[in-house]
Amino acid sequence: ELKVEQNPLFLSMQEGKNYTIYCNYSTTSDRLYWYRQDPGKSLESLFVLLSNGAVKQEGRLMASLDTKARLSTLHITAAVHDLSATYFCAVDRFRRAQKLVFGQGTRLTINP
Amino acid sequence: SQTIHQWPATLVQPVGSPLSLECTVEGTSNPNLYWYRQAAGRGLQLLFYSVGIGQISSEVPQNLSASRPQDRQFILSSKKLLLSDSGFYLCAWRWEIGELQYFGPGTRLTVL
Numbered sequence: 001e002l003k004v005e006q007n008p009l010f011l012s013m014q015e016g017k018n019y020t021i022y023c024n025y026s027t028t029s030d031r032l033y034w035y036r037q038d039p040g041k042s043l044e045s046l047f048v049l050l051s052n053g054a055v056k057q058e059g060r061l062m063a064s065l066d067t068k069a070r071l072s073t074l075h076i077t078a079a080v081h082d083l084s085a086t087y088f089c090a091v092d093r094f095r096r097a098q099k100l101v102f103g104q105g106t107r108l109t110i111n112p
Numbered sequence: 113s114q115t116i117h118q119w120p121a122t123l124v125q126p127v128g129s130p131l132s133l134e135c136t137v138e139g140t141s142n143p144n145l146y147w148y149r150q151a152a153g154r155g156l157q158l159l160f161y162s163v164g165i166g167q168i169s170s171e172v173p174q175n176l177s178a179s180r181p182q183d184r185q186f187i188l189s190s191k192k193l194l195l196s197d198s199g200f201y202l203c204a205w206r207w208e209i210g211e212l213q214y215f216g217p218g219t220r221l222t223v224l
Contacts, residue, residue: 004155031211042202043156043215050211088155097163098144098206098213099171102155 002027002093006103014111016078021106023072023089031092032072033100034063036085043088047074079110114139116216118203124222131176131190133219135203138184143205145186146213147178150200162186198223 003026013019023032034046047056049065049072056063060083062075072089086107090100115138125131137143144163148156158171160178168178175194179187186203200220204213 033212035215040220042218045212045214048211090156097161097169099158099161100156100213102157104155 002029002091002101004089004091004101004103006087006089006106008106009104010107010109012109012111013076013079015080018078019076021074021076021087021089021108023074023103025070025072025091025101028067028070029091029093030065030067032065033090033092034072034074035088035090037088037105038085046087076108081110081112084108084110114205114214116203116205116214118201118216118219120219121217122220122222124224125193126224127195128192131188131193131197131221133188133201133203133221135186135188135216136184137205140205140207141183143184143207145180146204146206147186147188148202148204150202152199156202160188193223195223197221 005024007022032049035043036046037043047063052067054065060077065072086105088102088105090102093099093101117136119134146161147159149159150156160168160170162168162180165180165183176190200218202218203216206213
C-alpha cells in the first residue's frame with residue numbers, strides 16, 4: 001500500500017526566512033504533485049514532477065523530486081505572508097487512472 | 113476554457129437522510145472524473161473515479177456510491193448518511209491522457 005508522509009505538519013515562520021517541506025512516499029513512483037489549499041477553498045495545482053531529478057520553480061517556491069530516495073521537497077525562499085496556506089503532496093499510485101494518494105498536508109503560517 | 117462546477121456548495125443533513133452531490137465539467141469531452149473526500153484537517157482520500165459514462169471504480173468501502181449518467185456529469189450519492197460522512201467533497205477532472213487533475217470548488221457536508 002502506498003503511503004505518503006509530509007513533514008512538518010505545521011510550520012510557523014517569519015517573513016523573509018527560508019524553509020523546506022518534505023514529502024516521503026513508500027513505493028516506487030515517478031510522478032509527484034504539489035498542491036496548495038487556502039482555508040475553506042479547493043486545491044490549486046502548483047507543480048507536477050514527472051521524472052527523477054526534476055526541479056520546477058515558480059516565484060518563491062521550488063520543488064524537486066528524487067525517485068531513488070522516494071523524496072520530494074518544496075522549498076520556500078524569502079517567505080511572504082501570501083504564501084500562508086496548506087500544502088499537499090500527492091503521488092500517482094496507478095498511472096493510467098492517475099489515482100493520487102495525498103500526504104496529510106503541511107499548514108504553513110508566515111508571520112509579518 | 114474548461115470549468116468544473118459542484119453543487120450544492122454547503123449542505124447540512126440529518127443522519128439517515130439521502131445524499132446527492134453533483135459535479136459537471138464544461139469545455140472538454142471524455143474527461144476522467146474523480147470524487148475525493150477531505151475530513152477536517154486531513155488530506156484527501158480518493159473515493160471514486162470514472163474513465164467514461166457508466167464506468168465507475170470504487171476505491172474504499174463505504175456507504176457512498178457514484179454514477180456518471182452523462183459524459184461530463186459525475187454524481188455522488190448515499191441512501192443513508194452517517195456522521196462519519198461529514199467532510200469536504202471535491203470533484204476533479206483531467207484530460208484522458210493529461211498530467212494534471214483540476215479540482216472543483218467543493219461541497220462542504222455536515223451530517224448531524
